[in-house]
Amino acid sequence: MFLLYMNLLEGVASAVYSRKKAYCKMLLHAAKYPHCAVNGLLVAEKVKEKKKDSHSAPILCVDCVPLFHGTLALAPMLEVALTLIDTWCKENRYVIAGYYQANERTKDFRPNQVAEKVAARISENFSEAAIVMVDNSRLTMSCFEPIVLIYDHHENKWKSRDVNTDCFEDWLEAQKITSALLEGRSYENLIDFDNHLDDLRNDWTNPVINKSVLDLC
Amino acid sequence: ACVVKERKMASVSELYDVGWEEMRDKLRKWREDNCRNSEQIVDVGEELISEHGSKLGDDIWIIYEQVMIAALDCSRDDLALTCLQELRKQFPDSHRVKRLSGMRLEALERYDEANKHYDAILQDDPTNTAARKRKISILKAQGKSAEAIRELNEYLEQFVGDQEAWHELSELYINEHDYGKAAFCLEELMMTNPHNHLYCEQYAEVKYTQGGLENLELSRKYFAQALRLNNRNMRALFGLYMSASHIAASPKVGAKVKKDNMKYAAWAATQINRAYKLAGRGTKENKCSVKAVEEMLESMQITMS
Numbered sequence: 001m002f003l004l005y006m007n008l009l010e011g012v013a014s015a016v017y018s019r020k021k022a023y024c025k026m027l028l029h030a031a032k033y034p035h036c037a038v039n040g041l042l043v044a045e046k047v048k049e050k051k052k053d054s055h056s057a058p059i060l061c062v063d064c065v066p067l068f069h070g071t072l073a074l075a076p077m078l079e080v081a082l083t084l085i086d087t088w089c090k091e092n093r094y095v096i097a098g099y100y101q102a103n104e105r106t107k108d109f110r111p112n113q114v115a116e117k118v119a120a121r122i123s124e125n126f127s128e129a130a131i132v133m134v135d136n137s138r139l140t141m142s143c144f145e146p147i148v149l150i151y152d153h154h155e156n157k158w159k160s161r162d163v164n165t166d167c168f169e170d171w172l173e174a175q176k177i178t179s180a181l182l183e184g185r186s187y188e189n190l191i192d193f194d195n196h197l198d199d200l201r202n203d204w205t206n207p208v209i210n211k212s213v214l215d216l217c
Numbered sequence: 218a219c220v221v222k223e224r225k226m227a228s229v230s231e232l233y234d235v236g237w238e239e240m241r242d243k244l245r246k247w248r249e250d251n252c253r254n255s256e257q258i259v260d261v262g263e264e265l266i267s268e269h270g271s272k273l274g275d276d277i278w279i280i281y282e283q284v285m286i287a288a289l290d291c292s293r294d295d296l297a298l299t300c301l302q303e304l305r306k307q308f309p310d311s312h313r314v315k316r317l318s319g320m321r322l323e324a325l326e327r328y329d330e331a332n333k334h335y336d337a338i339l340q341d342d343p344t345n346t347a348a349r350k351r352k353i354s355i356l357k358a359q360g361k362s363a364e365a366i367r368e369l370n371e372y373l374e375q376f377v378g379d380q381e382a383w384h385e386l387s388e389l390y391i392n393e394h395d396y397g398k399a400a401f402c403l404e405e406l407m408m409t410n411p412h413n414h415l416y417c418e419q420y421a422e423v424k425y426t427q428g429g430l431e432n433l434e435l436s437r438k439y440f441a442q443a444l445r446l447n448n449r450n451m452r453a454l455f456g457l458y459m460s461a462s463h464i465a466a467s468p469k470v471g472a473k474v475k476k477d478n479m480k481y482a483a484w485a486a487t488q489i490n491r492a493y494k495l496a497g498r499g500t501k502e503n504k505c506s507v508k509a510v511e512e513m514l515e516s517m518q519i520t521m522s
Contacts, residue, residue: 035253035290073391075426076436080455087509105360113394185256197451200496 020174021213022064025190025206027143027178030102030134032187033069039114040066040192041085041122042098042132061097065204066192072101072114081193082121088205097126100148102134109135111151111158123153131158143179146171177216186212229264237269241276248283255290258283263296278307285317289324297321312338316347328355346376353385362393380406387419396427414446418453425460430469436460437481451492458485458514486514 022042029038043063067081082096089095099118103109111119111131122129131151138147151158181187190209195202229240240261247258262284270277285300301321304314315338322331332355335348342348349372356365369386373379387402403420410416421439424432437460443453461481464470470478493507 071388071391073394073426074422075428076422076456076459077452079459083513084509087512091509091512105358108360197455200451200493 020170020177020217021210022061023146023148023174024178024181024213025064025066025209026100026102026132026134026148027139028181028187028190028209029066029069029192030136030139031182032190032192035104036069037072037102037104038066038069038192039072039099039101039118040064041082041096042100042130043085043089043094044097044126046089046093046095062094063205064100066190066206068194069192070194077193077197078118082118085204086125095126096122097128098122098130098132100132100134102136106136109133109137109149116158119153119158129153141179141182143175143182173217177213180216181209181212184212228268229261230268237265237272240265240269241273241280244280244283248279253290255287258287259291259293259296262287266300278304282313282317286320289320292324294321294325297324312342312345312348316351319348319351323351323355323358328359331355346372346379350382357389362389365389366393378409380409387423391423396423399423400427412446414443414450414453417443417446418450418456421453421456421460425456430464430467433460433464433467437464437478441481449492451489454485454488454492458482458489461485489514 026040029040032038041064042061043065044061065081065085068077086096099115099122101111101115103112111133115131115133119129119131133149133151135147135149138145146163148163150161150163152161186209191202191204191206193204196204230236235243244258244262244265247254252258262280265273266277266280266284273280281300281304285297285304288294288297288300298321301314301317304311304317308314315334319331319334319338322328322334332352335352338345338348349368353365353368353372356362356368366386366389369382369389373382373386376382383402383405387399387406390396390399390402400420400423403416403423406413406416407420417439421436421443424436424439437457440453440456440460443450444457447453461478465475465478465482489510490507493510497507
C-alpha cells in the first residue's frame with residue numbers, strides 16, 4: 001500500500017492509501033505496452049462529507065482501471081469510459097479519485113495536456129484528484145523502489161510530491177507481488193478499456209489479475 | 218520501457234506441444250499481420266533458430282530479421298546482435314541489413330551513429346524509403362515532434378501513396394492536438410481505402426474531439442459509415458450514440474434535427490445493450506458491465522430530453 005499525501009500547504013494531511021492491486025495493475029499496464037503511452041483511472045472508496053475544521057480522514061484508493069494504450073488524445077471513447085466507470089463506481093460506493101499515465105517515451109514522465117484535462121474533469125467530482133505518472137525509465141522486474149511521481153493541483157499548477165518508501169506502509173508486500181506478476185508475465189492477461197472495446201467479453205475490472213494478487217498476498 | 222529477464226522456462230515446443238513447422242508458420246503469420254508481439258516472437262524465434270535452423274532453408278534470413286527487430290523491442294541485444302551478424306555475413310552489402318544495424322543503434326539510443334548509417338544508405342540510394350522513415354522515427358524518439366511532422370510531410374509529398382506514413386502523420390498530429398490536420402491525413406486514407414471501417418471510425422473520433430456542432434454532425438455520419446462497413450465495431454456504435462446524444466442535447470439545433478438525433482441515439486442504445494447482453498451471456502463477471510451500460514444510457518437519455 002502506498003500513501004499519497006496531499007494538501008500539505010493547507011496544513012491538513014489527507015492520506016490516500018492504495019491497495020496493492022492498484023499499484024500492480026498500473027505497472028502491468030505499462031509493461032504490457034512498452035512501445036505505447038498508457039493511461040487509466042484510480043478509484044477510491046467514497047467517504048462521508050468532511051467537516052471544514054476536522055482532520056481529513058484518509059482516502060482509500062482501492063483499485064485502478066486501465067483505460068487506453070497508444071493514442072490517448074481523442075475524446076469520444078474517453079467520455080464513454082469515464083461515464084461507464086463512474087456508473088460502476090456508484091454501484092460499488094467508489095469514486096474516481098485520480099488518473100495515471102505512462103508516456104510513450106522512456107524518459108518522459110511529465111504530465112501533458114491529456115493528463116491535465118482528464119484530471120481537471122475528475123476534480124469536478126473529487127477535489128483532491130491526483131495525477132500519477134509512471135517513470136518508465138525505472139521500470140524493472142524487481143521494482144525495488146516505487147517508480148511513480150504524484151502531482152497535486154495547487155494554485156492552478158500541477159506540482160509533484162516526493163515519493164519514497166517511507167510513504168509506503170506495506171511496500172515490501174507490494175514490491176514482492178508486483179515483481180512476481182511481472183516475472184510471470186501476468187501483464188499478458190491485463191485488460192484495458194481498449195481491449196474491452198475490441199471484445200466486450202474482456203473485463204476491464206480484471207478479475208483474473210485481482211485473484212493473482214490475492215493469491216500472492 | 219523494456220524489462221530484462223532471466224528465464225528458466227520450459228521450451229516453447231514443450232509448453233505448447235508444437236512442432237517446428239507450426240512455430241515457423243506462426244512466425245510467418247505474425248509477419249504478415251505486422252504484429253508487435255515481440256516477446257512471443259523472441260520466444261518462438263530464438264528456439265526455432267537454435268534448434269531447427271538447418272530445416273528452415275532460405276526462410277531463415279527473414280526469420281533472423283523478424284527476430285532481430287523483436288529482440289530490440291525486448292532489450293535482448295545479445296540475440297539482436299547474433300541475428301544481425303548472421304545477416305551481415307550472408308548479405309554483406311545489403312541496404313536492408315544496414316538499416317537493421319541502424320535500428321540496433323537506435324535501440325541503444327546511439328542516434329547520431331544511427332543517422333550516419335541511414336545517411337550512407339540515402340547517399341547510395343536517395344529513394345530508399347525505409348532509411349528516410351527511420352530518420353523520422355529518430356526525431357520522434359528524441360521528442361522532436363515538430364521536426365518529425367515537417368520531415369514526414371516532405372516525405373509524403375514525394376511518396377503520396379505510403380499509407381503507413383499517412384497514418385503515422387495522423388497520430389503525430391493527434392498527439393499535438395492538431396485535429397484539423399489529423400483529419401486531413403485520415404481523409405487521404407479513407408479516399409484510398411473506402412472500405413476500411415477503422416479509418417472511418419478514427420476520422421469520426423477526430424472530428425468529435427475537434428468539437429463544435431458541424432464537426433459533431435460529421436462525426437456522427439462517419440461513425441454511422443463505419444458501422445455500415447463493420448457492424449461489430451463497438452467504438453463506432455458508442456461514437457454514434459455519443460455524437461447523436463450531444464447533437465440532440467444542443468440548444469442550437471432545431472426540433473427536427475433534435476428528433477432525428479434522438480432516434481439515432483435510441484437505436485444505438487438498443488444495439489449497445491444487445492451487444493453487451495450477447496457478450497455477457499453465461500458469465501457472471503460481465504453482469505456489472507451490462508448493468509453499468511444500461512444505467513449510463515438511461516442517465517444520458519435524461520440529460521437529452
